[in-house]
Amino acid sequence: NAGVTQTPKFQVLKTGQSMTLQCAQDMNHNSMYWYRQDPGMGLRLIYYSASEGTTDKGEVPNGYNVSRLNKREFSLRLESAAPSQTSVYFCASSEDRGRAETQYFGPGTRLLVL
Amino acid sequence: GDSVTQMEGPVTLSEEAFLTINCTYTATGYPSLFWYVQYPGEGLQLLLKATKADDKGSNKGFEATYRKETTSFHLEKGSVQVSDSAVYFCALNAGGTSYGKLTFGQGTILTVHP
Numbered sequence: 001n002a003g004v005t006q007t008p009k010f011q012v013l014k015t016g017q018s019m020t021l022q023c024a025q026d027m028n029h030n031s032m033y034w035y036r037q038d039p040g041m042g043l044r045l046i047y048y049s050a051s052e053g054t055t056d057k058g059e060v061p062n063g064y065n066v067s068r069l070n071k072r073e074f075s076l077r078l079e080s081a082a083p084s085q086t087s088v089y090f091c092a093s094s095e096d097r098g099r100a101e102t103q104y105f106g107p108g109t110r111l112l113v114l
Numbered sequence: 115g116d117s118v119t120q121m122e123g124p125v126t127l128s129e130e131a132f133l134t135i136n137c138t139y140t141a142t143g144y145p146s147l148f149w150y151v152q153y154p155g156e157g158l159q160l161l162l163k164a165t166k167a168d169d170k171g172s173n174k175g176f177e178a179t180y181r182k183e184t185t186s187f188h189l190e191k192g193s194v195q196v197s198d199s200a201v202y203f204c205a206l207n208a209g210g211t212s213y214g215k216l217t218f219g220q221g222t223i224l225t226v227h228p
Contacts, residue, residue, distance in 0.1 A: 004157070031214055033214075033215075041220055042218030042219050042221055043158075044218075045215050045216070048214065048215065058215060059215075090157055096214070098209065099146045099165070099207045099208065101214060102160050104159075104160075106157050107155075107156055107157045
């Protein structure tokens, strides 16, 4: 099992450019999440998908869109990148969304917006 | 809202020293509590968790006890190793309408010297 995989590992964008971050999991999990990690702030939830076909906003959704393509894949799109979106992005999945569920994280995508 | 506060870092220790990383939380209801660890260049992975008051989570020599009366979940290890150098995150999942969201502390960088 590969677990949670993310592509790309690293990306540099210019302000205003768009890109899609890809995430896939092979654990047959129902729930998937996108977080961003900024220095001194821990991780903050951008969007989540409780199950295939559903998505909803987290704490910091502005400037992002998501697609739950199927049960395995959950992509994050930046339509018009801004320097404030420079961050490390993590995708995670869990079997369900109960309060005791363990979330499994991908290796992250480091994004630099110039 | 829900929040997690961790002790300020970074923490630098010599090998075989005793480790404590403090974590306190604010949440409505009865959250589950987690410690995640992030090794250099990797995603987060679960270290241990506790789902109800007085539960003790343990793994790889690390322990933490869910203390409802002091709203704390401090991480301890009796004898740290160089390989324990990483960033440690305390997190909670409040359940209910929080849809499986993890709320993270800001992270504590631990460096262990030989």
